Amino acid sequence: MKAFNDENTDKNNFDNAYNVKIFLEILPVATLLNKRNPELYESGRCIRCNYTTETWTHIWICDQTETSIIQIINAVFENLKNKLDKIDFRINYNFHASLLYILNEKSKVVFNGRIFHEAIKGIVNERLFLEIEDKVFKDNIASFVEDIHDMARKFMWSERCKRFIEWEIRQGITKQMKKASKLYKSSLPSLGHDGKKKNIFISDVLQRWTGHYLNNDVAAKNIWYELGVEDLWKYNSLVTFRPSYYSSNFSILD
C-alpha cells in the first residue's frame, strides 16, 4: 500500500485521488456515469466492445483494449526478472508461471475479480511472495505489483478515457452539458454536509473495502480525513455499487 503512504500535497493530489478511486472501484466507468447522469449516459454499456456493461472489473478485461492486462503483466515480469538477475537472485523453477497462476486466481477482496485486479489497485497479495522468506525478494514483488498498478493506469485507463472522450464527441456530449447535468439533473440525492453521517460513511467504507488489509495501517486510514475525497462522499451511494460477474470467464492463462 505504498501509494497511500506519501503525504498529500498539491503535486500528488491528483495521483492520490486516482489511487483512492481505483481502490474503491469508483473510477468514472459507464455504469457509474449512467447512474450519475442518466440523461447523458443512457446505458452503462461498454463503448469499446459494445457487449457487456462497463464496470470497474470490466475495464481491465474488455477484449477490445489496445493493451491487454496480460501484456502488462508480462512486460512487468521481464523487469522483475532483470532486477533479480542483476543481484544474482536465483529461483530454480518457472516462477513466471507460478506468478501468473496466482494472479489469475479468484480474489477474496475484489468482488468477482482476480488477484490481478488486486494488483491493479496496488494491493500486494502475500501469495505472490511464493513462500520465499527473503526481504529483497519481497521488496521486488512489491515493486512488481506497483508496476502493474502504474502501467494499468498509464496504458489501460488513459487509453480507455481517450476512447471514451472520442465516443462522447460522437454522441454530441459536450463539457457544458456534463457540467449542467452534474449540477441540476443528477439522479443522486444531495447528501449535504452532515459531519456525523460523513464519519459513519467513512468508517463503513473503510471496513467494507479495506478491512483486513488496512487494519493496522494508520497512514492509510488518515487519507480519509486528510485528502479531499468530497467526490466519494457526494457519490456515497455508488460506493456500495458492486461490480459485475463478467470476469468469471476471463483468464490470463490462455
Ligand SMILES: [Zn+2]
Ligand atoms: Zn468492453
